[in-house]
């Protein structure tokens with residue numbers, strides 16, 4: 246049995262693991278499951294919804310990032326527990342982008 250958060254937040258494998266840095270996987274190809282990266286589990290218990298979920302997250306993120314602008318108001322401090330939590334929340338203001346005015 247493995248604990249994915251313990252693996253994903255291992256500073257011996259990932260430099261500064263709590264910082265938001267999607268580029269840490271740049272150039273590594275499309276790794277879905279490895280012994281150092283298993284967001285959807287692995288092996289016989291691999292998440293049955295993993296491909297569907299990756300498509301859904303791509304579509305949702307695409308629209309959230311292209312149609313809206315986000316401004317941080319307060320919070321956002323990360324605390325490492327068994328997972329990653331925001332003890333004081335993360336307050337953001339979301340504004341729809343008006344592409345005609347840009």
Ligand code: HEM
Pocket residue numbers: 283284285286287289290291292293294295297298
């Ligand atoms: C971001 C979203 C999701 C994440 C991070 C996630 C993660 C996981 C993980 C880590 C496991 C393995 C649990 C274990 O080893 O016991 C799992 C199993 C599973 N997931 Fe997901 N999941 C997600 C979304 C979904 C969705 C949308 C569905 C269904 C439409 C789904 C269906 C399942 C099923 C049926 C299993 C059990 C597979 C088995 O034991 O044979 N998951 N998921």
